[in-house]
Amino acid sequence: MSNIINNKKFIYGINYLKNTRNKIKKKILNIKKNNKIIPLIVIINVGNNKSSLIYIKNKCKNFKYVGIKYKIYNLKKNINENKIIKLIKKFNYNKNITCILVQLPLPKNLNTNKIINNINPYKDVDGLHYYNIGKLSQGNPYISPCTSKAVIKLLNIYKINIIGINILIIGCSNLIGKPINMSLINKGCTVTITNSKTKNIKKYIKNADILISAIGKYDIIPINLIKKNSIIIDIGINIKNNKIKGDINYKLILQKVKYITPVPGGIGPITIAILLKNIMKIYKNKTITFNQ
Numbered sequence: 309m310s311n312i313i314n315n316k317k318f319i320y321g322i323n324y325l326k327n328t329r330n331k332i333k334k335k336i337l338n339i340k341k342n343n344k345i346i347p348l349i350v351i352i353n354v355g356n357n358k359s360s361l362i363y364i365k366n367k368c369k370n371f372k373y374v375g376i377k378y379k380i381y382n383l384k385k386n387i388n389e390n391k392i393i394k395l396i397k398k399f400n401y402n403k404n405i406t407c408i409l410v411q412l413p414l415p416k417n418l419n420t421n422k423i424i425n426n427i428n429p430y431k432d433v434d435g436l437h438y439y440n441i442g443k444l445s446q447g448n449p450y451i452s453p454c455t456s457k458a459v460i461k462l463l464n465i466y467k468i469n470i471i472g473i474n475i476l477i478i479g480c481s482n483l484i485g486k487p488i489n490m491s492l493i494n495k496g497c498t499v500t501i502t503n504s505k506t507k508n509i510k511k512y513i514k515n516a517d518i519l520i521s522a523i524g525k526y527d528i529i530p531i532n533l534i535k536k537n538s539i540i541i542d543i544g545i546n547i548k549n550n551k552i553k554g555d556i557n558y559k560l561i562l563q564k565v566k567y568i569t570p571v572p573g574g575i576g577p578i579t580i581a582i583l584l585k586n587i588m589k590i591y592k593n594k595t596i597t598f599n600q
């Protein structure tokens with residue numbers, strides 16, 4: 309087991325999170341010293357999706373560590389959409405609230421886009437409002453979705469060249485796949501993005517120098533086809549026998565790949581670091597208002 313954990317093929321995000329946390333902790337201490345209002349993030353969680361509860365717990369642990377204030381609103385699964393929107397509008401106008409985050413996925417009966425698009429884009433810490441997604445797609449982001457920025461950061465930290473190579477993203481959600489696609493295109497990469505209806509996915513897997521998995525299902529990718537010396541970025545979080553797993557059964561391909569991100573410990577910590585940074589960016593610009 310220790311062989312696996314210490315394997316140089318793993319690329320981690322823990323150190324980046326630790327460094328970012330320490331810098332932000334100092335900034336918050338300074339804010340407190342100067343008696344200024346401390347950043348406050350509200351998290352809206354609807355229902356009790358197991359993965360969401362893990363994500364939220366993790367985020368809050370880090371808010372607490374750096375001294376960012378947070379408040380969680382746990383809403384019932386069958387809540388009316390308009391009630392959520394009303395709550396969001398109340399938060400939009402509350403000057404003490406710096407950021408609003410709606411934990412995804414929402415239950416299927418709710419219109420996710422409509423809900424997200426009611427957040428003031430300048431409080432949209434996830435960068436998922438159409439204003440922020442639009443700016444990202446123009447190559448001029450204000451607040452970028454945390455996971456897409458985390459992927460770019462990780463590639464950067466490990467000095468992985470992405471110019472001119474084939475990158476495959478499996479999964480095309482508004483939250484993960486699509487923003488990563490845009491971020492990589494903005495960096496000059498050649499990107500293929502597949503969805504559940506893609507024909508002959510094997511062809512794309514065989515050709516990928518970097519494979520980014522954002523499916524949210526464990527061990528369904530035919531990994532025997534993965535290219536030798538490729539790089540695997542695993543964004544999945546799945547609960548299997550009460551353990552956290554990514555999308556990839558890494559033990560089966562460790563020998564074959566150049567690098568792989570473990571789950572937990574890979575992209576997840578960088579995503580949280582980016583969330584902390586997004587909060588601080590919004591806090592710094594908090595005088596901006598948005599006239600819709």
Ligand code: GUN
Pocket residue numbers: 363409410411412413434454455483
């Ligand atoms: N669910 C999984 N990851 C995320 C995230 O980064 N933001 C939100 N809002 N929901 C998520």
